[in-house]
Amino acid sequence: MAELVTIPISAFEIAIHFQRPEFKLWLDRASVVQGVFDALKPWNPRLDDVDAVTTGKVSEQGFTIKLPLKRVSFFFGPASCKFTRENVDWQSAEESISILDAAVSALVGLGGIAIGTKSAAISLHLQPRTLPFKALLNPFIPAQLAGLETDPAVTMATVAKWRDRKVTIDGSAVLANAVFLRFERDFASAATYEDMARQLRHDEEELFRILGVEEDRG
Amino acid sequence: MIAYQQHQSSGIEWPPPDSMMLSQIVQVPPTLPKSTQPAAIFDDLEKQMLAFAADHDATLEEVRKYFVLPNDSSVATVLSAHRGLVRILLEAVAPLRACFGAEYIFNLRAPIDDSGSRTLYAVAMWPGTVRDARSALAKFDDDWWIAQSRQAAGYLTFTYELV
Numbered sequence: 001m002a003e004l005v006t007i008p009i010s011a012f013e014i015a016i017h018f019q020r021p022e023f024k025l026w027l028d029r030a031s032v033v034q035g036v037f038d039a040l041k042p043w044n045p046r047l048d049d050v051d052a053v054t055t056g057k058v059s060e061q062g063f064t065i066k067l068p069l070k071r072v073s074f075f076f077g078p079a080s081c082k083f084t085r086e087n088v089d090w091q092s093a094e095e096s097i098s099i100l101d102a103a104v105s106a107l108v109g110l111g112g113i114a115i116g117t118k119s120a121a122i123s124l125h126l127q128p129r130t131l132p133f134k135a136l137l138n139p140f141i142p143a144q145l146a147g148l149e150t151d152p153a154v155t156m157a158t159v160a161k162w163r164d165r166k167v168t169i170d171g172s173a174v175l176a177n178a179v180f181l182r183f184e185r186d187f188a189s190a191a192t193y194e195d196m197a198r199q200l201r202h203d204e205e206e207l208f209r210i211l212g213v214e215e216d217r218g
Numbered sequence: 219m220i221a222y223q224q225h226q227s228s229g230i231e232w233p234p235p236d237s238m239m240l241s242q243i244v245q246v247p248p249t250l251p252k253s254t255q256p257a258a259i260f261d262d263l264e265k266q267m268l269a270f271a272a273d274h275d276a277t278l279e280e281v282r283k284y285f286v287l288p289n290d291s292s293v294a295t296v297l298s299a300h301r302g303l304v305r306i307l308l309e310a311v312a313p314l315r316a317c318f319g320a321e322y323i324f325n326l327r328a329p330i331d332d333s334g335s336r337t338l339y340a341v342a343m344w345p346g347t348v349r350d351a352r353s354a355l356a357k358f359d360d361d362w363w364i365a366q367s368r369q370a371a372g373y374l375t376f377t378y379e380l381v
Contacts, residue, residue, distance in 0.1 A: 006289050008282070011228035049233065066230070073230045084228050123226065127286060130343055130381050132323060157222030171219045173226050176284050177323045180226050216289070 002214035003136065008175060009125040012096060013084040014196075016104060019114040019189075025107075026061060026078035032110045033063050036074070039106035043067045043099055053077070067099070074103045081107060088122070090201060097193045120196050121184040122204065125172045126213055133177045136211055140169060167207065183207060277304045284311045285326045285340065292328040296338045300373050303338060306366060310340065310376070313362035318342045318354045318378075325379075342378040351378040 025032060037045055049066040053075070062077030071086035083100045085092075107113065128136065140158045157170040164186040172178035183203050187196050208214060220226075278297060281304055287293045297304050307326075314324060323343040328336045344351040355378055363376055 008287070008289075009227075013228065066232070068232055071230075073228075084230055086228050086230065123228070125226070129286070130323070132321065134321075155219045155221045157220065159222060168222065168224060170222045170224070170226075173220045173283075174279065175282050176286050180220070182224075182226075218289075 002208075002212055003128050003131050004216035005126040005128050005179075005213045006216050007089075007124050008127055008178075009086075009123075009172075010088050011084065011086050011123045012088040012121070013082060013123075014100065014118060014120040015080055015082045016118050017080045017116040018078075019116040021059075021079045022111055022113045023078055025076060025111050025113070026058065029063065032076075032107065033065075035106040035110040036063075036065060036076070036103055039102040040065060040067065040074070040099065042102070043070055043072070065103075070095075070099065072096075072099055074100075076107055076111075093197050097197065100193060115189050117189055118187045118191060118196065119184065120187065120200060121182060122200055123180070123182040124204075125175050125178045125180055126211070127172075127175055127178040128213070129216070133171060133179050136179050136213065137169065137171065139212075165203075169211070179211070179213075181207060181211070274298065274301060274304070277308070280304075281307055281326075284308070285324050287326050288328075292336065293326045293338065296328040296336050296373070300338075300371075303370060303374055306370055306374060307340065309366070310362070313358055314340075314342070314376075317358040317361065318344070337372075338374045340374065340376045342376075343381045344378045345381050348380065351380065354378070 033050065037050065045065055045067055049068060051064045051066075053061050053064060055061070059077060059079045062075055062081075064073055064075045066073045073084045075082045075084075081104065083103065085096050085099075088096060104115075108115065126136075127133075134152075134155065137156045137158075138152075141153055141156045146153060155171045157168070159169075160167045166182075166184040168180070168182040170180045172180045183200070185196075185199060185203065187199075278294065281287075281297070285307065318324075322345075325341045325343060327339045327341060329339070330336055342351070342354070344354075355376065358376060367374075
């Protein structure tokens, strides 16, 4: 029987890479910032939640607009944009897509960019009620490693990477007795947000099965 | 406890919470005579309250690293109402681990009692025998809790639950 877990902390992020850098977004961006800000109007952005990122490499510089009430942050620079939302669940996926689509559509329209590949990731902190988190991690410890010592391992992390996918399973650094699960996937530029959500949900269900957990929605 | 070094948060740095409600509280009714001095005092008060709230949120995050909180807001509500409990809980982590063992889970619960108020319970989820649990709790009481309990003013109880 699957172990019931709560998910006190969760985050969704998607990075959209441009087919080629658009320097207008770095040097002459006032109209684009205005456009993205206006596109996010339904979710009440505030002027003070707009930040210019002027440090770091050119690819890291740009603008961030936050929607604190929705726990959303949208960044764009000359080579990519990134949407991040905290406290996500599948019930709020449709709203997340609406906000993301509004911001990206404005960026495409005003910035003249061509969308390239998309990288999406979901991070979850899974907290079992009574089972020690190590019991969830133990099955992922290779027997050869576990056999190095007679004592059981205190903790363990697993990272698996494929050409367009990555899964990380670790102990949580921010919650007592919790497992950190992060799964990432790259998508082609033509993939729709709905297709991506469907795929990520399938990935989550598959990983929950492997971990032997089920979300406690009670 | 983590094994693999990787950022586990979204990386967003949120601004302080909207102070709109605080501002509304200190708005001067238009019929009163204008005075700049009280407004200056209240401006500072707002900043202090925001800093106080941010500080409390940060310590609450620390509590989450060591104790399992329920899905609802009951425990957070008690810890907001009795802010001194947060510090006591964090100080209790080392003696709890010394007496019960570092590998056990400690839950926080805040049920409503007969009088309608909430008391906070820190519960060691104990997989062993009753005798061992009682022995660990007695050691915790003698070594640390009895000397500290007055600070909690009766709002915090340490106990165990067999699992």
